[in-house]
Amino acid sequence: MSNSVNISVETTCENQIREIGYDGTELYQPPPTLSESLAKCAARIDFSKTSLDDLKREEKSAAAAAGDEDNKDATQFQESLWPWDAVRNKLKDALTEICVLSDVISIAKDKRYLVLDPLLEEGDDTKPIVQVYSRKKAISQAAQVLLGGAERLRNAHSEQRSRNVSDFHIELLRLRQNWRLKKVSNAIIGDLSYRTAGSKFGMSGTFEVTKAEEALDDDTVSTSSSSSTASGNNGMQLKASSALRVIVPAELQGVAYIKVITQKDQEDLCTAQVNLMGHGPNITAQVGVWQKTLEFAQNVLFCKELFAQLAREAIQLQAPIPHVVIGNQIRATLLPNIQLIISLCHSTTFDSSLPAPINDHDHVLEHSLHQLLREVHYKNSHHPFPHPASAPLGPTKKRMLAGPMAADRETLLDMTKTQTILEQIIAQAQHIFMRKRTQYVLDTLARDVKDPQIVSHWNAMNSPTMSCVKINIVTHGYDAIGRTSLVIHVKERSLKCICRDGRVMRLSYEPQELRDLILCQINSHQISCLISLARCMAWTVLSNSNHLGIGKVEPLGNASSCLLASPNSDRMIAVQIRCDPQIDVKVYIARSPRQDFFPSPLVPEKLWENLGGNFKEVRFDKIEGKSFLNKMEFLMASLTSNSA
Amino acid sequence: MGVTVLQPYPLPEGKSGAHIIDQLGKRLLALGATHSGQFLVDCETFISTPQPHNGAPGRAVHVLHNSEYPASTFSIIDNGTGKQVSLVADNIFDLLMLKMTNTFTSKKQTKIESRGARFEYGDFVIKLGSVTMMEHFKGILIEIEYKSCVILAYCWEMIREVLQGFLGIGVAKEFPSYFATQTIMTAMGQQQLHAKHNDIYEPMDTVKQYLEQFTNYRKHVALHGGMVSGGGQGGPTVGQPGVHIPPSSMVGMGRP
Numbered sequence: 001m002s003n004s005v006n007i008s009v010e011t012t013c014e015n016q017i018r019e020i021g022y023d024g025t026e027l028y029q030p031p032p033t034l035s036e037s038l039a040k041c042a043a044r045i046d047f048s049k050t051s052l053d054d055l056k057r058e059e060k061s062a063a064a065a066a067g068d069e070d071n072k073d074a075t076q077f078q079e080s081l082w083p084w085d086a087v088r089n090k091l092k093d094a095l096t097e098i099c100v101l102s103d104v105i106s107i108a109k110d111k112r113y114l115v116l117d118p119l120l121e122e123g124d125d126t127k128p129i130v131q132v133y134s135r136k137k138a139i140s141q142a143a144q145v146l147l148g149g150a151e152r153l154r155n156a157h158s159e160q161r162s163r164n165v166s167d168f169h170i171e172l173l174r175l176r177q178n179w180r181l182k183k184v185s186n187a188i189i190g191d192l193s194y195r196t197a198g199s200k201f202g203m204s205g206t207f208e209v210t211k212a213e214e215a216l217d218d219d220t221v222s223t224s225s226s227s228s229t230a231s232g233n234n235g236m237q238l239k240a241s242s243a244l245r246v247i248v249p250a251e252l253q254g255v256a257y258i259k260v261i262t263q264k265d266q267e268d269l270c271t272a273q274v275n276l277m278g279h280g281p282n283i284t285a286q287v288g289v290w291q292k293t294l295e296f297a298q299n300v301l302f303c304k305e306l307f308a309q310l311a312r313e314a315i316q317l318q319a320p321i322p323h324v325v326i327g328n329q330i331r332a333t334l335l336p337n338i339q340l341i342i343s344l345c346h347s348t349t350f351d352s353s354l355p356a357p358i359n360d361h362d363h364v365l366e367h368s369l370h371q372l373l374r375e376v377h378y379k380n381s382h383h384p385f386p387h388p389a390s391a392p393l394g395p396t397k398k399r400m401l402a403g404p405m406a407a408d409r410e411t412l413l414d415m416t417k418t419q420t421i422l423e424q425i426i427a428q429a430q431h432i433f434m435r436k437r438t439q440y441v442l443d444t445l446a447r448d449v450k451d452p453q454i455v456s457h458w459n460a461m462n463s464p465t466m467s468c469v470k471i472n473i474v475t476h477g478y479d480a481i482g483r484t485s486l487v488i489h490v491k492e493r494s495l496k497c498i499c500r501d502g503r504v505m506r507l508s509y510e511p512q513e514l515r516d517l518i519l520c521q522i523n524s525h526q527i528s529c530l531i532s533l534a535r536c537m538a539w540t541v542l543s544n545s546n547h548l549g550i551g552k553v554e555p556l557g558n559a560s561s562c563l564l565a566s567p568n569s570d571r572m573i574a575v576q577i578r579c580d581p582q583i584d585v586k587v588y589i590a591r592s593p594r595q596d597f598f599p600s601p602l603v604p605e606k607l608w609e610n611l612g613g614n615f616k617e618v619r620f621d622k623i624e625g626k627s628f629l630n631k632m633e634f635l636m637a638s639l640t641s642n643s644a
Numbered sequence: 645m646g647v648t649v650l651q652p653y654p655l656p657e658g659k660s661g662a663h664i665i666d667q668l669g670k671r672l673l674a675l676g677a678t679h680s681g682q683f684l685v686d687c688e689t690f691i692s693t694p695q696p697h698n699g700a701p702g703r704a705v706h707v708l709h710n711s712e713y714p715a716s717t718f719s720i721i722d723n724g725t726g727k728q729v730s731l732v733a734d735n736i737f738d739l740l741m742l743k744m745t746n747t748f749t750s751k752k753q754t755k756i757e758s759r760g761a762r763f764e765y766g767d768f769v770i771k772l773g774s775v776t777m778m779e780h781f782k783g784i785l786i787e788i789e790y791k792s793c794v795i796l797a798y799c800w801e802m803i804r805e806v807l808q809g810f811l812g813i814g815v816a817k818e819f820p821s822y823f824a825t826q827t828i829m830t831a832m833g834q835q836q837l838h839a840k841h842n843d844i845y846e847p848m849d850t851v852k853q854y855l856e857q858f859t860n861y862r863k864h865v866a867l868h869g870g871m872v873s874g875g876g877q878g879g880p881t882v883g884q885p886g887v888h889i890p891p892s893s894m895v896g897m898g899r900p
Contacts, residue, residue: 390736391734391736399715400734402715402716403715403716403717403732403733403734403735403736404716404732404733404734405716405732406645406713406716406718406732406846406847406848407713407715407716408645408712408713408847409712409713409714412714412715
């Protein structure tokens with residue numbers, strides 16, 4: 001009791017909020033003053049219970065609680081114990097317990113009725129060294145794991161650098177960069193067909209990709225290292241050790257190409273090969289063997305599609321001389337005695353040596369066939385513009401415009417005519433042949449005929465089925481006097497010649513017709529240049545004719561002629577040019593007055609001698625002069641007399 | 645696609661249309677023409693449904709097809725005051741008209757067509773058409789086209805000669821009424837004489853001529869329906885421009 005502890009109990013100093021202002025300030029109720037609290041407590045006095053017993057009871061309870069001294073307020077105002085009742089009870093309980101505790105401790109200290117025993121604790125019997133060992137073991141195990149991982153990484157890294165047999169996945173990545181692959185359950189299937197480019201060919205071009213069976217043992221490592229040091233170009237043998245293998249279908253294995261030959265009576269005129277190889281960048285050096293395999297297989301597929309298309313068209317088309325399809329060869333007739341042979345050559349033995357180069361390899365036909373099939377593919381996948389929202393997709397722009405432009409029936413019919421690949425290639429081959437023939441005729445004529453020079457200018461730009469050539473016939477030295485020009489349009493089976501004077505002539509494919517035409521043009525060139533020359537020399541042109549109609553009947557038209565008179569009219573020159581196989585020139589001169597006039601009883605006057613004498617032939621080949629015009633110039637010069 | 649001229653053929657009394665066409669066809673074949681198929685020109689008219697309140701006639705849309713231009717549909721809007729707007733379109737235009745039934749109703753009873761044989765005679769294409777409206781025969785319409793020329797003024801004489809040659813009736817010297825000189829307003833607002841026979845010919849002109857002829861045939865219905873009896877001579881001369889029907893004894897000559 002003397003060691004009493006002072007406990008202070010106080011209320012929280014919170015006052016009730018009387019009012020909250022509009023700006024948030026709170027107005028507290030002021031704490032009740034002493035007189036107010038007194039008044040409050042006094043109001044609580046229950047005068048009906050004010051008996052001594054109650055007062056004593058309350059005193060006792062107040063005294064019992066005096067050990068842990070209360071607030072003075074609690075003892076002064078007994079009535080106010082009621083609000084503090086809970087506090088009082090709790091304090092009372094606390095006191096009880098502490099009393100009990102002090103009793104127990106005092107009894108235990110006495111050691112007569114209660115003894116305090118300490119609890120047995122486990123001693124710390126592990127020595128620090130054992131700890132160290134255990135930690136060391138744990139750490140070494142962790143180190144093992146880490147070292148093992150690092151070792152693996154280092155091995156893989158060094159392997160990567162040292163070995164030249166690539167990893168399967170790297171190869172697969174490269175394969176995937178070039179070809180379309182997809183994974184179907186367990187296998188990897190690829191597609192090398194042209195289906196995404198618009199081809200509708202039935203043969204499937206799927207190939208399978210597998211891991212290469214051969215393991216990386218010492219032999220292959222050594223051979224690969226030796227081959228890498230050798231860096232030889234031994235074809236397929238170099239990259240034999242690839243990590244993956246492609247399996248192409250049996251019908252696409254090997255090498256194929258399409259051969260186009262133009263044959264004239266068993267004699268090869270020109271050949272062409274269609275082959276996809278040799279196009280595109282050469283990437284086989286970097287990637288493995290599979291690239292070449294796949295490229296060859298794709299080539300085989302392309303050639304097969306092209307040949308199948310051509311064969312189908314050959315059977316369907318109605319040509320005057322029917323096309324013949326035998327096995328892997330298609331024969332078509334271009335012109336009489338000229339045949340076009342298209343054959344598919346497919347060799348399954350994997351021979352890396354190229355076939356022997358054939359003379360007159362025609363790259364044009366080869367490229368054309370390739371382009372034509374690609375055009376078919378393109379048309380299959382691309383619809384021509386415009387793409388209207390309210391009309392069907394597919395017709396060409398011309399057909400779309402045919403309605404609003406009121407196209408008539410013939411125009412519409414023309415729009416529906418299309419040419420198949422075979423027709424197009426035949427047209428191109430025919431044109432190539434016609435062009436070669438025309439060139440040959442013109443060149444031989446230019447070589448053989450020296451007097452007027454035949455100059456031919458071929459157009460640099462032409463279409464696959466039409467070329468143009470402009471021919472100028474000039475005499476050397478007399479270019480300013482006159483020149484004969486004509487334009488020849490070389491088409492597939494015919495020629496069209498347009499002369500300077502507007503005449504249009506259509507010739508067939510016979511070379512003789514062109515030769516005849518040029519000879520006739522030379523003929524008229526000589527005469528027209530002679531007329532111009534005569535004018536320069538002051539000679540009068542009495543008459544000229546392009547088609548005399550005299551002499552024997554010739555296959556090549558008739559003679560053309562010209563009659564000239566000298567400035568003094570005392571000499572006349574008559575020129576006649578024929579062109580049966582060679583150009584044949586005859587020149588005659590006459591003089592006036594005639595030398596052999598003798599007056600006779602019928603014609604007595606002397607003046608009749610001025611009528612002019614007979615024409616006498618000149619030995620034209622003996623006259624000095626380089627060309628016909630040159631000789632004529634000299635002749636005219638010599639016959640011009642300078643009498644006043 | 646050359647200059648085309650339409651020539652209505654007057655039906656002589658007592659003969660049927662089919663007989664006349666047969667006769668003309670035989671004449672053409674005897675001249676050396678070749679029969680090359682059939683032709684059809686038809687016209688359907690749509691009237692705008694909400695009639696305007698001020699009593700003016702509603703707008704009419706005429707939709708015509710010509711088998712000579714099978715990919716096209718021709719359409720002419722007539723707003724009653726004589727102004728015409730013409731259009732050449734794809735065949736899909738017909739489907740468009742089907743959708744316009746709210747604004748335009750089709751008067752099925754005025755669907756009129758000219759159908760018959762087509763002959764090719766050198767550079768000429770001659771079509772003998774019988775005009776029918778709802779299965780009633782209305783008349784004979786001859787179409788002649790000279791394929792080599794596109795300006796009427798250059799070839800009118802030749803066309804007239806060929807027509808007179810095989811039809812046997814006289815054809816007036818003046819240009820057909822469609823090609824007559826008209827007064828038009830220029831962009832400046834001035835009135836100007838415009839000679840249509842010097843213009844380059846278009847397929848639309850053929851169709852407009854057909855429309856003119858068909859309109860005349862339709863008016864005949866109205867006229868004949870209105871006229872009670874007799875006196876039919878002076879009546880239907882409206883629809884036959886350029887046809888001069890002389891007495892049989894004089895063809896192109898003065899009175900005896």
